[in-house]
Amino acid sequence: MRKFLWMGLGVLIAACQDSSPGTELPTCPPTIGIEGLAYSPSSCKMGVGQRVSISASTAHPLRGLGTGNPIPATPTTATQSYTFSKAGTYEYECSAHSAQGMKGSITVVGP
Numbered sequence: 001m002r003k004f005l006w007m008g009l010g011v012l013i014a015a016c017q018d019s020s021p022g023t024e025l026p027t028c029p030p031t032i033g034i035e036g037l038a039y040s041p042s043s044c045k046m047g048v049g050q051r052v053s054i055s056a057s058t059a060h061p062l063r064g065l066g067t068g069n070p071i072p073a074t075p076t077t078a079t080q081s082y083t084f085s086k087a088g089t090y091e092y093e094c095s096a097h098s099a100q101g102m103k104g105s106i107t108v109v110g111p
């Protein structure tokens with residue numbers, strides 16, 4: 001009886017681990033907005049070749065992180081759209097508030 005209990009627990013844990021990262025991310029809206037000191041949504045997913053705008057202003061300059069990021073590393077104060085032509089996870093931040101956690105990521109998935 002005890003053995004079956006442990007088997008059941010093992011199945012339950014396996015089921016929980018089955019969900020691959022990215023599947024619960026919301027689909028990116030046409031424009032990623034800013035709410036307080038956070039991007040909204042702060043994480044989202046979209047398909048290769050799609051475009052998304054990311055809000056930026058003088059109060060919240062946007063810069064991309066990492067190599068191969070369509071969002072330039074040099075901060076921009078203009079809201080503009082970016083096209084992601086390669087699958088991967090792209091991170092960005094508000095250069096004024098990154099210490100306060102004003103960061104975001106876009107997960108680009110292949111067709």
Ligand SMILES: [Cu+2]
Pocket residue numbers: 037059060061094095096097102
């Ligand atoms: Cu900011």
